[in-house]
Amino acid sequence: MPDLLIELFSEEIPARMQAKAAEDLKKRVTDGLVDAGLTYAHAGAYSTPRRLALQVEGLLAESPNTREERKGPKVGAPEKAIEGFLRSTGLTMDDLEIRDDKKGQVYFAVIEKTGRPAAEIVAHVLSDVIRNFPWPKSMRWGSGSLRWVRPLHSILCILSDEEGSQVVPMEIDGIAAGNTTEGHRFMSTGSIAVTGFDDYAAKLKRANVILDAEERAEAIWHDATNMAFAAGLEVVDDKGLLAEVAGLVEWPVVLMGEIAEDFLGLPPEVLQTSMKEHQKFFSVRDPKSGKIVRFITVANRETADNGATILAGNQKVLFARLSDAKFFWENDLRVAKSDLSRWTDKLSNVTFHNKLGSQKARIERIAALAVKLASVVGADADLVAKAAEVAKADLSSEMIYEFPELQGLMGRYYAEAAGLPREVAAACEEHYSPLGPSDDVPTAPVSVAVALADKLDTLTGFWAIDEKPTGSKDPFALRRAALGVIRLVLTNDLRLNLDHFFDAQLLRHEIEVTDSEETELLNEMLTEVAQHGVFGSAVRAIIERLDGDAPEWIAKLKDHEPDVAENLLSFFHDRLKVYLRDQGVRHDVIDACLAMPGSDDLTLLVKRATALSDFLKTDDGENLLQGFKRANNILSQAEEKDGVSYEFGADPKFAEDATEKALFEALETAKGAISSAIEAEDFAAAMGGMAALRGPIDAFFESVQVNTDNEIVRRNRLNMLHTIRETCSQVADLSRVEG
Template sequence: MPDLLIELFSEEIPARMQARAAADLRRLMTDGLVEAGLTYDGAAAFATPRRLALRVDGLTDESPTRTEERRGPKADAPEKAIDGFLRSTGLSRDELEERDDKKGRVLFATVTHPGRPAADIVAEVLERTIRNFPWPKSMRWGDGPLRWVRPLRRILCILTREDGVEVVLLDVDGIAAADVTEGHRFMAPGPFRVTGFGDYERKLKRAHVVLSADERADAIWQGATNLAFASGVEVKEDKGLLAEVAGLVEWPVPLMGRIEDRFLSLPPEVLQTSMREHQKFFSAADRTGRITHFVTVANRDTADDGATILAGNGRVLSARLADAAFFWENDLRVAKAGMDEWLAKLANVTFHAKLGSQADRIERIAALAREIAPGVGADPDQAERAARLAKADLASEMVYEFPELQGVMGRYYALEAGEPEAVADAARDHYAPLGPSDTVPTDPVTVAVALADKIDTLTGFWAIDERPTGSKDPYALRRAALGVIRLVLDNRIILPLWGPMRSGFSAYGLAQPDPNDPEDFSGMAEPANLEAFLHDRLKVYLRDEGIRHDVIDACLTGDRTDDLADLVSRARALNAFLATPDGETLIQLYRRARNILTQAEDRDGVEYSYGAERALAETAEERALFDALDAASPAIDAALGAEDYAAAMAALAPLRGPIDAFFEAVQVNANSPSIRRNRLNLLSQIVRTAERIADLSRVEG
């Protein structure tokens, strides 16, 4: 069984495309080989800036011979129909078989597909893969039609067996497959032959090419941390940058330099962002956290141990940081004057064509933050002030140059303007959380502004009927909804959201739709409201926590469904209760009581809701159930009043025995109308008691 080695050697592949390209090469080749009838033991793909490589171990020598039976036309069909069938099968008329069928005599053909050598199949699949490779962007060069991310220079394709190496015969627009590759562009540019993957990887290493991206990343990080340790500093971890730089070099050589003293007064985030975005440098900080050094990664060894490369990079970095220092000084002038200049500029910055300017949005957020502040324990004046300044840095020169620093710079500028820490912190943190793993702010002022920001986003885009559809969510409304949920739940905020949402809709001249009235949607395109959208996001969030979907549905009832903390407390308590023997049995008994009650009400045309009297109880089991319900009610009342839903569930648990005994001993549909009515009213009391916590009819059996 041969091993397959493929290398597609080209000009430099963009680092951001390499990992996906390696995965695509593996997928397209292995899928194609399997579809053609070959099997294999394992496969692995690799990428460097100049090559994609694939190894496939234990490939079968040839595809198996395959027999296919095909049904043709009727035996007495017109000659043209029969001739067409013969052409499609490659058989003659006397090689067909006639069989009896429901429609008469029918022709059948048995077609044999002989096995094919692995080399033929590999050539066919590889050519198709190259010509149809899914690069995000590709180019043509020369006179041929072939497209590749950068000009393709060589194709290496060999099958290695114990008795030798077979070069797969393949030619793609004049590029013939061979057993030849090249090493490092500068350090070992000559071509060389290989006999298999092990030989290929070893010779590449000798030619100053590290094939594995993970190995290159490890070498970069190890070298950078060693250099930092020697200089008494620590490299700041940046996994994204590490992966990107590993895709820029084939022979990584980390080099450390020092930042000029004149730039050390810049905020560390500015230094780190400028070096990362413009130069792909790692930042290194001293023991006080001040960034003083940088690490660059060269693609070659040099006679002067990288001194010339480091000096050149240092000059370019100084020019970049000089620009950043210029932006910083200009921004400080505006900040110290109160940032009014920036706020005025935001009146001319469009947030959305249908939702006004950034200045309009700030006014809406400020009003919402003041409204929300008491509910989250924040000072309303500070919350409103923070909301008015939180986005001022969007007009600053630094954020214009580095948009990823929005909020971070806002905090620096707010402090320079003499604002309180809470107001400055809100500028930095009100965008959070941006994702499921992002840290949730806890300062009350920040929480008020963050909620106001996200609620304005949701109500605004709902108002103009720009809602997520399927996988499309161009305005990140699902993320905004999840942000609201996490802010409320992580901070344990008791805050009904429908009030701020009503205010959000009102800011756009729309009355808030009543969630209980499908027709009250104030001109919205369809009867789907924002509360339902939040609930859908909440379901996803709680399912990830392990809470059953039917439990969530059971709690999404009543008049407090916009109080997310209360809703989630009920869901967690019910979910835990249902996992106990008492909970499981009680749900079954509840369901039985509800079914009997519903059937009786449908049949009788009345509602059995009130009037169960202990005096009409005929059996000990009935009286015991009356007593148990009377005993449980005060405990349930107290627990619900304290919003202690675990205690409310615990108060339900003792009802299990009396209800079970009642059903075992008592016939609900008694012959006496008065006794029957009393027992149905007793079932109604059971159902109502259980449903005070949640709509248990939605809990699945």
């Protein structure tokens, strides 16, 4: 059984594409071989900056012979049908056999394929793979028409077995396959002929190329950590950078250098980001002070001076880079210390979104909303106002222009430099959080208020201009923003009617005022909306008070349609379902709770859902649910049949049966217990109260026929079923629970 070795040797492949390209090569070639009947034992893929390699072991020497019989149209069938059959089988009329079938004479095609040698199949498959390779971006070069990620120089393709190795004859765009490769660009010369994978890997290593990216990464990490350890320091872990650097070198040589004293005062995040983004350096930390004091760079070669020239060059480049960073930092600190409003004012020239105005306008909206949220989260309103005002000031700083990924973090440094309270500084950094599902959720009240306002403003804004996420498209990360709000509310146990805040902020997006008196009026109105909703009596009262000389925009308030806020709320409910499902709460349980009033109070909603979910996992819960459903079904059928609703309350004096009387009593007792539990929002206790009904309900149905001939007794029993329905529906609409 022969082994196959393929190497595609090119100019430098972007580091970020190498690993996927090696896997694509493996998958496509092996799939192609298997499709052609060539099975194999094992395959492995490798990449370096200049090559993709594939090793396939234990390949069949040739594909097996195959014979396939296919039944075609009847003899005498329309010509078109016969033509189609010939086309699909690739045969001519003479090749077809005529056989007797149940319905008469039928054409049969017998397609026999003789096996082909591996070399022929490999040549065919590899040409096809190279021509259709899924590079994220590919190019042409010279006068050729072939596309590859960068110019492809040579193809090594050999099959080897005990007898020796053979080049697979093939040619693509003037490149003929051979059995040679090249070593390191600078540390090796000439071409290298190989006979198989082991020979290839060993000869490459002698020519200063480590074929396996994993092995290069391990070597880099091993040397880097040892070098740092010897100096009493530690390397800052960065898996992404390690993988990238391993894709930039064929022969890694780790060098450690100093960071000039001048720069040690920069925030560590700035040092780290600057070194990583621009220079692909690892940061080296002093474990005692936590400060970053050195860097590690990975060269692609050994030199006679042990890397002294390379290190000096890198150090010099770093010096220039950090001089820039220091220049930004010092300029920024100067602005921060004198007047942060210079930065926020500048944001009036920065567009957030062309339909949603400037960053400055956005900040003002966020601040207005954040202040309304202050009491909900228990934060000092003045601190919240200040925090919202400066939270995005750093977007104008020189540092953020250079390193956008440091937004928020620099904001905290600059707010501290401006002498602002630490709660305000913390909010500058934390108000972007939580960013992802595993990101920490802020808990400091000021940070929470601004974080909520930021996200709610974004969501209502995009809802107001009808730019909602659709399918997989969510360019403004609105799903993430909604999940952020959900996690902020739940983690901090916040009680608020989201609906009211939606309406208030939607109106703020819709209404533009410039006049200061009107601004004040708008603020007053929107505060009312946020507290009591857009249809609250206070809002109506103000509108009436203004009667006549009300500004034009009042009409928008009057005519405000709840649709948009409702749509946004249902978007939140969808996100919440996904979130709770991940925590093991079933979707029907959530639906049952969503049917209850106050579903825009997420904390309350989740309390209900958790209590119900837990309850349904118990036997009591499951049985009560069955009892409820039975009662509900009988009642619903009767209601439909009779066209009346039985909600007048049952009278115990018409109770005939002992179980019926017992149920009356149980219901009376339960009602009291349940309503006080509901009052206290102790839904678990409320469900417990309902569980006490399980026995009496079961016994009742056991011995009593609801639909008796006695109309009075029947009506009384239906009224009692109604009481059961009402009693059991106080936590959630159980009729929506499945099972």
